[in-house]
Amino acid sequence: MLDVTIEHDVPATMRDGVILRADVYRPTTGGPWPVLLTRLPYGKNTPMIAAMLGAVGIARHGFLVVVQDTRGRFASDGEWEPWTFEMEDGYDTVRWAAALQGSNGSVGMFGASYFGNTQWMAALAKPPELKAISPRVTWSEPEDGLFARGGAAELGITVPWSLMQGVDILLRRHANDPMAQGQALMTLIGDLDAVANTAYWELPAGHHPVFERHGIPELGFERSRREPEWSASCRVAGRQAEVDLPSLHTGGWYDIFCQGxxxxxxxxxxxxxxxxxxxxxxxxxGTMGYLGDVNFGTAASTELMGFRGRLADLELGWFRQWLAPDADDDAPQPELPPVLLFVMGINQWREEQQWPLVRAVDTDLFLRAGDRLAFDAPEVGEGTGAFTYDPADPVPTTGGALLMSNEFLPGPVDQARVEARPDVLVYTSDPLAENLEVTGRIKAYLTAATDAPTTDWVVRLCDVDTQGISRNIVDGIVRAVATPGEFTGQVIDLWSTSYVFRAGHRIRVHVTSSNFPRWDRNLNTGEPIEQGTRSRPARQEIAHHATQPSRIVLPVIPAPAEGQ
Known part of the structure; x- marks a missing residue:
């Protein structure tokens, strides 16, 4: 292991003259070294961020590590506008980092979430020195998980994320007035601490009062409505083929950006x-193997990876292959398979050659009368299920692939309080005779009607164990414009999973019209989200008979033949 020196707040001048600052971690002997760069808005010296990045440990393994505050954040100059400058600043920073003393001229980028997206934006700008990217838990289409999902605002992340980023803004804004600074911070933190009971509920959701109250930028939902073309500043979808680089993609089944x-x-x-x-x-x-109500096992953690070693070490071995293929490596890492999946339910890692799995068979599960869920199609006259959705009393977010304030835990969680509500239709299969693996993307197809001009449809897939405990696996939402009283087809994308329903377990599906505050409430009035403050209840119906079926489609993996 190498000794490391750290140089703090090293300036890099962007094309418009704005100076961004980075900490540079260099091995003290040998070299030249490949460069690993990350660009983030959360403070390069924030203890939690520093611990997560592990820059010293990476440098001790023979990399020159650069950790930069993005424009307008912490040590860097300029104005903070989420996403707007990351392509140009990413290009300029890669070129600057490649020319640092001790660099071998090859740059890789690493990091998660926002700083997964800064990798993509830099890669799309095509700096010649950028040789590989390793984005973790980041999105593809911002309208599918970052700003919105199925047309509904991702309120759960938008409000607390924007408030947290506001702290550095207020520190800068009132730097010369400690009294005003303290008061502004106290007010903002008060809103952040009470977000579950106050700010999440404020209206209009599409022009949120809390952002105006503090004078801070929001995550991007509101701006993307005002300036649709601006969303391109963080959109990867449709542009991946422009990036001619090797890439390592790491995600979680219960991550808010799983599908991205x-x-x-x-x-x-x-x-x-x-x-x-x-x-x-x-x-x-959360990457330690215990999530929500479920212990997936120590081998599920990023520290063990099914006894393959630490994820961080696997990533470094992959980077070395592309940034310094001729370098001596005292501890070469095993070659990663094309796809490494953790199959929940049986709690095993499995190597695959592709995604999605070509052997998956789309299999219908029909919503039937009597709250049944069955593989055989409904018969004539099975009628409808009905409930009343009241935006003043929405179904509370209970687990899932989410990133919200601390009151709302991600992952698989007991759904008893959700299933006890009168505004949630619950359909349950018979106990399974044998294990059933579902690996791939799941969609629901509802035949639905409402008496409102617009409403939401939410579908959730759950596993009911032999003790009767129901836990969520995937869910999704669609915001629908409706002709009151008319049955129409609605498609709800539940995203993807890899899950084995064990023999003796039952499959369960929820149908409802809210999941709040994960997604903003549809007020059922047809008012624009930027203006809507009035709400009304809506009477909802789901058809489940032969001529108007409703179903969920599962990508079922056939059991291997005996002897295989």
């Missing part, structure tokens, strides 16, 4: 780029 990770990998493979995928039983920040 899968979509980015799939697009890179389709474009013929060298790409690898790792999907664990993780949330956005």
């Amino acid at each position: 990770t899968l979509d980015n990998f799939t697009a890179m493979r389709a474009a013929g780029r060298p790409a690898k995928l790792i999907m664990g039983p993780w949330s956005h920040i």
Whole structure:
């Protein structure tokens, strides 16, 4: 292991003259070294961020590590606008980092979430020195998980994320007036601490009073409505083929950007780029093998990876292959398979050659009369299920692939309090005679009607164990414009999973119209989200008979033949 020196707040001048600052970690002997760069808005010296990045440990393994505060954040100059400058600043920073003393001229980028996206934006700008990227838990289409989902605002992340980023803004804004600074921070933190009971509920959701109250930028939902073209500043979807680089994609089944990770990998493979995928039983920040109510086992953690070693070490071995292939390596890492999946339910890692799995068979499960869920189609006259959705009393967010304030835990969680509500239709299968593996993307197809001009449809897939405990696996939402009283087809994308329903367990599906505050409430009035403050209840119906079926489609993996 090498000794390391650290140089703090090293300036890099962007094309418009704005100075961004980075900490640079250099091995003290040998070299030249490949460069690993990350660009983030959360403070490069924040203890939690520093511990997560592990820059000293990476440098001791023979990399020159650069950790930069993005524009307008912490040590860097300029104005903070989420996403807007990351492509140009990413390009300029890669070129600057490649020329640092001790660099071998090859740069890789690493990091998660926002700083997974800064990798993509830099890669799309095509700096010649950038040789590989390793984005973790990041999105593809911002309208599918970052700003919105199925047309509904991702309120759960938008409000607390924007308030947290506001702290540095207020520190800068009132730097010369300690009294005003303290008061502004106290007010903002008060809103942040009470977000579950106050700010999440404020209206209009599409022009949120809390952002105006503090004068801070929001995550991007509101701006993307005012300036649709601006969303391109953080959109990866449709552009992956422009990136001619190897990529390592890491995600979690209960991460808010689960599907984005899968979509980015799939697009890179389709474009013929060298790409690898790792999907664990993780949330956005929870990677230790215990999530929600479920212990997936120590081997599920990023520290063990099914006895393959630490994820961080696997990533470094992959980077070395692309940034310094001729370098001596005292501890070479095993070659990663194209796809490494954690299959929940049986709690095992499994190597695959592609995603999605070509052997998956789309299999219908029908919503039937009597709250049944069955593989056989409904018969004539099975009628409808009905409930009343009241935006003043929405179904509370209970687990899932989410990133919210601390009151709302991600992952698989007991759904008893959700299933006890009168505004949730619950359909349950018979106990399974044998294990059933579902690996891939899941969609629901409802035949639905409402008496409102617009409403939401939410579908959730659950596993009911032999003790009768129901836990969520995936869910989704669609915001629908409706002709009151008319049955129409609604498609709800529940995203993807890899899960084995064990023999003796039952499959369960929820149908409802809210999941709040994960997604903003549809007020059922038809008012624009930027203006809506009035709400009304809506009478909802789900058809489940032969001529108007409703179903969920599962990608079922056939059991291997005996002897295989």
